[in-house]
Amino acid sequence: xxxxxxxxxxHRRLNQLTGEWVLVSPxxxxxxxxxxxxxxxxxxxxAYDPNxxxxxxxxxxxxxxxxxxxxTFVFENDFAALLPDIPLERVSIRAPGVxxxxxxxxxHAEAERGICRVxxxxxxxxxxxxxxxxxxxRRVVEVWAEQYRELGEIDWVQSVLIFENRGxxxxxxxxxxxxxxxxxxxxxxxxRKELATQTAYWHEHNRCLLCDYLALELAAGExxxxxxxxxxxxxxxxxxxxxxxxxxxxSHTGALPDLDEAGREGLAxxxxxxxxxxxxxxxxxxxxxxxxxxxxxxxxxxDGWHLHAxxxxxxxxxxxxxxxxxxxEMLGQPQRDLTPEQAAERLREI
Amino acid sequence: xxxxxxxxxxHRRLNQLTGEWVLVSPxxxxxxxxxxxxxxxxxxxxAYDPNxxxxxxxxxxxxxxxxxxxxTFVFENDFAALLPDIPLERVSIRAPGVxxxxxxxxxHAEAERGICRVxxxxxxxxxxxxxxxxxxxRRVVEVWAEQYRELGEIDWVQSVLIFENRGxxxxxxxxxxxxxxxxxxxxxxxxRKELATQTAYWHEHNRCLLCDYLALELAAGExxxxxxxxxxxxxxxxxxxxxxxxxxxxSHTGALPDLDEAGREGLAxxxxxxxxxxxxxxxxxxxxxxxxxxxxxxxxxxDGWHLHAxxxxxxxxxxxxxxxxxxxEMLGQPQRDLTPEQAAERLREI
Ligand SMILES: O=P(O)(O)O[C@H]1O[C@H](CO)[C@@H](O)[C@H](O)[C@H]1O
Ligand SMILES: O=P(O)(O)O[C@H]1O[C@H](CO)[C@@H](O)[C@H](O)[C@H]1O
Numbered sequence: 001x002x003x004x005x006x007x008x009x010x011h012r013r014l015n016q017l018t019g020e021w022v023l024v025s026p027x028x029x030x031x032x033x034x035x036x037x038x039x040x041x042x043x044x045x046x047a048y049d050p051n052x053x054x055x056x057x058x059x060x061x062x063x064x065x066x067x068x069x070x071x072t073f074v075f076e077n078d079f080a081a082l083l084p085d086i087p088l089e090r091v092s093i094r095a096p097g098v099x100x101x102x103x104x105x106x107x108h109a110e111a112e113r114g115i116c117r118v119x120x121x122x123x124x125x126x127x128x129x130x131x132x133x134x135x136x137x138r139r140v141v142e143v144w145a146e147q148y149r150e151l152g153e154i155d156w157v158q159s160v161l162i163f164e165n166r167g168x169x170x171x172x173x174x175x176x177x178x179x180x181x182x183x184x185x186x187x188x189x190x191x192r193k194e195l196a197t198q199t200a201y202w203h204e205h206n207r208c209l210l211c212d213y214l215a216l217e218l219a220a221g222e223x224x225x226x227x228x229x230x231x232x233x234x235x236x237x238x239x240x241x242x243x244x245x246x247x248x249x250x251s252h253t254g255a256l257p258d259l260d261e262a263g264r265e266g267l268a269x270x271x272x273x274x275x276x277x278x279x280x281x282x283x284x285x286x287x288x289x290x291x292x293x294x295x296x297x298x299x300x301x302x303d304g305w306h307l308h309a310x311x312x313x314x315x316x317x318x319x320x321x322x323x324x325x326x327x328x329e330m331l332g333q334p335q336r337d338l339t340p341e342q343a344a345e346r347l348r349e350i
Numbered sequence: 351x352x353x354x355x356x357x358x359x360x361h362r363r364l365n366q367l368t369g370e371w372v373l374v375s376p377x378x379x380x381x382x383x384x385x386x387x388x389x390x391x392x393x394x395x396x397a398y399d400p401n402x403x404x405x406x407x408x409x410x411x412x413x414x415x416x417x418x419x420x421x422t423f424v425f426e427n428d429f430a431a432l433l434p435d436i437p438l439e440r441v442s443i444r445a446p447g448v449x450x451x452x453x454x455x456x457x458h459a460e461a462e463r464g465i466c467r468v469x470x471x472x473x474x475x476x477x478x479x480x481x482x483x484x485x486x487x488r489r490v491v492e493v494w495a496e497q498y499r500e501l502g503e504i505d506w507v508q509s510v511l512i513f514e515n516r517g518x519x520x521x522x523x524x525x526x527x528x529x530x531x532x533x534x535x536x537x538x539x540x541x542r543k544e545l546a547t548q549t550a551y552w553h554e555h556n557r558c559l560l561c562d563y564l565a566l567e568l569a570a571g572e573x574x575x576x577x578x579x580x581x582x583x584x585x586x587x588x589x590x591x592x593x594x595x596x597x598x599x600x601s602h603t604g605a606l607p608d609l610d611e612a613g614r615e616g617l618a619x620x621x622x623x624x625x626x627x628x629x630x631x632x633x634x635x636x637x638x639x640x641x642x643x644x645x646x647x648x649x650x651x652x653d654g655w656h657l658h659a660x661x662x663x664x665x666x667x668x669x670x671x672x673x674x675x676x677x678x679e680m681l682g683q684p685q686r687d688l689t690p691e692q693a694a695e696r697l698r699e700i
Contacts, residue, residue, distance in 0.1 A: 004439075004441050004459075005437075005439070006439045006440075006441055006459060006460075006461055007459070009433070009436045009437075009461060010431065010432050010433055010436060010461070010462050010463075010464065011439075011459050011460060011461050011462050012459065012460060012462045012536065013457070013458065013459045014457075014458040014459070016456060016457075020539045021536070021538075021539060023431065023432075023462060023538075024459075025431040025432070027433075028429055028430075028431050030429070031411075031428075031429030032411045032429075033523065034523045034524060035518055035521060035522060035523035035524075036518040036519065036521070061381075061382045078381075079378055079380070079381030079382075080378075081360065081373065081375040081378050081678075081685055081687075082360050082373075082375070083359070083360055083377075086359045086360060087355075087359075089354075089355070089356045089361075090356075091354050091356055093566065093570075094566075095562035095563065095565055095566045096562075096565045096566060096569050098557070103562060103565075103566070104551075104554075104555050104557075104562065106366060106559075106562060106563055106566055107363070107364075107366075107566070107587050108363065108364040109354075109356060109357070109361050109362065109363045109364075109374075109587075110356075110361060110362060111356055111359060111360070111361050112360050112361050112362045112373060113360075114360065159682070161678060161681055161682050163677040163678060163681055164677065165674070165676045165677040168385055168386035169386065170674065170676045170677070171385060171386070171674025171676040171677070172385060173383065173384045173385035174384060174385075180677060180678070182678050182682065184682070186362065186371070188371075188373075188678075188681075188682030188683035189370045189371055189682070189683040190680075190681055190682055190683065191682065201454075204454075205454050207448070207454075209456075212445035212446075212453060212454065212456060213445065213456055215445055215446045215453075216443065216444075216445045216446060216453070216456055216457070219446050220443075237457050237459075289676045289677040289680050289681070290677075291677060291678075291680075291681040293681065310680075310681060312680050324515070324520065324521025326515045326520045326521040326639045327513040327514065327515040327520070327521075327530060327639040327640075327641060328431075328511060328513060328530070328532050328538075328641075330540075330639050330641075330660075330662050331511055331513055331538075331540055331639070331641040331643065331660060332509070332511050332532065332534070332538030332539070332540055332541065333538035333539040333540065335431055337431075
């Protein structure tokens with residue numbers, strides 16, 4: 001595959017998980033960059049910051065006080081985008097009628113219940129997943145699994161999205177190591193697309209899409225970034241972001257609570273290894289958004305769903321030059337300037 | 351409609367053009383912001399910059415010299431993401447077979463031909479669409495219409511996407527007023543979605559989706575930003591970005607060349623008015639990506655297609671605090687912190 005000439009010229013690739021295309025322009029990496037240069041994150045942070053609203057014992061913006069936690073700490077987001085207790089309501093509005101006929105319903109809105117939580121990964125203000133010990137990250141994995149189980153058991157919750165925005169460039173409002181969980185009444189768009197593709201594949205081939213995909217990638221090798229006994233991190237064939245990766249358990253698993261001991265240890269280990277590789281790429285605490293796509297919690301089996309994490313890091317050429325997903329990308333489709341094979345090679349050889 | 355309680359609580363709204371949902375959290379505007387603060391664009395620019403690769407007479411990175419143009423100037427992008435002359439090739443790769451069966455085809459890539467052009471709006475380095483005269487913007491409209499016609503006539507071109515990235519925050523590498531055109535062999539994802547929804551509506555109701563939608567908005571009034579005899583700018587009911595707008599011709603028109611004199615004047619006028627309103631909102635040259643969705647140029651009629659422009663500006667609270675579409679938005683679905691009705695009101699009352 002390494003030998004396809006196609007991959008050295010402009011081409012598009014199909015994302016099997018969303019059914020959408022990405023444009024690849026391998027020859028474009030050489031273009032000069034005079035655009036925005038990002039600020040570097042502070043080189044050193046204190047282990048405790050009295051002004052941080054996530055550090056143990058500190059008071060948050062809404063007056064609540066954090067406990068003197070020593071491992072992890074979960075709380076309800078003080079400025080939650082979603083709320084659990086709102087009236088169920090639905091509104092449809094019709095276009096004005098023409099020629100005496102009633103116009104079609106055009107506007108649709110409905111109440112959306114949800115729960116937003118914050119998960120502090122560590123009491124230490126200055127650490128990242130890459131710098132935390134195996135035992136510490138393993139503890140975060142346990143919290144994530146438990147949160148998915150607990151929130152997923154609420155009868156109206158269909159999706160539990162666990163994610164981390166890392167770095168100011170990715171909208172994180174605080175460098176203290178933390179992630180978020182948004183549990184939703186309705187499946188969000190991205191979950192809906194991935195459910196459709198995985199379910200269709202499951203029914204058509206009697207097999208799992210991501211199990212098959214992982215087998216293909218392990219055989220090909222060129223997009224693998226790192227792997228251990230239970231997990232694999234790779235640059236997906238259809239990656240959008242320059243150094244985007246997909247992190248998969250080797251065995252067919254739908255959600256974090258279904259992982260056994262080895263699977264949990266393996267997840268903690270691969271997260272540490274992958275984020276450490278990212279940090280070494282441009283010698284900076286690598287910004288990213290990452291999150292887990294787990295089996296919907298609507299009570300159905302969804303046997304074809306394969307747990308995975310996406311890492312979407314924005315950096316392109318250096319610690320201060322990012323990829324912008326703007327004009328063409330917003331109005332047309334995502335476009336990337338180096339191939340996933342090149343990205344994987346760089347991350348692998350670090 | 352102003353009276354729906356629903357719109358003051360978390361809810362989701364359906365985007366009729368893409369079929370996807372957006373989450374609205376009207377109560378979230380009050381959250382404190384300690385995250386990234388953007389740099390302001392330079393307050394004053396020279397009318398001519400000897401180091402600008404778009405100013406008249408200057409030499410570009412690839413050695414080409416710009417003519418001493420006095421109105422507009424179009425040239426092939428020196429670092430084009432798409433190229434017109436590449437071999438047609440297609441690759442599919444199968445998953446490894448299991449139990450002696452051949453695995454399903456999992457990876458799909460195909461060559462993508464295209465043409466990327468740059469359109470300088472003015473010889474002046476220091477102007478924006480908002481600051482250019484009606485005659486000058488009208489000239490840009492003529493160039494856009496002519497480019498769409500010319501590129502659309504190439505037999506393999508299915509989509510001509512005309513767009514502008516304005517401001518360093520939106521990845522523009524140069525403040526000189528300019529836009530881009532990417533013509534594509536295949537319909538990009540967003541065009542494909544909008545074609546599907548508009549075509550379905552056309553067949554189901556024997557009417558145009560956006561004509562009906564515009565009639566609804568003109569009757570409701572609350573999401574209208576500004577309007578003239580031939581064009582209307584409004585905050586769409588399903589807007590994702592804080593001050594996102596949709597700009598529509600009043601009459602059913604598929605593409606820029608189909609506009610008559612009044613329609614072309616009206617477009618130039620509404621672009622000037624809308625961008626001037628944006629600039630006044632936070633008293634800064636407002637960053638945005640904007641672009642036109644025009645009828646596909648695949649030779650089919652596409653009678654249901656209604657020409658429109660999207661404006662996607664990132665600013666949320668001030669000239670230096672933007673909305674980040676990160677974690678939840680990337681992995682789940684877009685989320686916004688003020689309602690489109692509130693955004694329209696602010697832009698309308700400026
Ligand atoms: O071609 P430019 O202006 O250098 O580049 C800009 O617009 C392109 C099209 O939206 C994007 O792909 C780039 O990421 C962005 O920086
Ligand atoms: O909740 P935070 O960390 O303040 O906010 C961040 O993450 C959210 C979820 O991805 C986004 O909606 C915000 O735009 C971003 O700034």
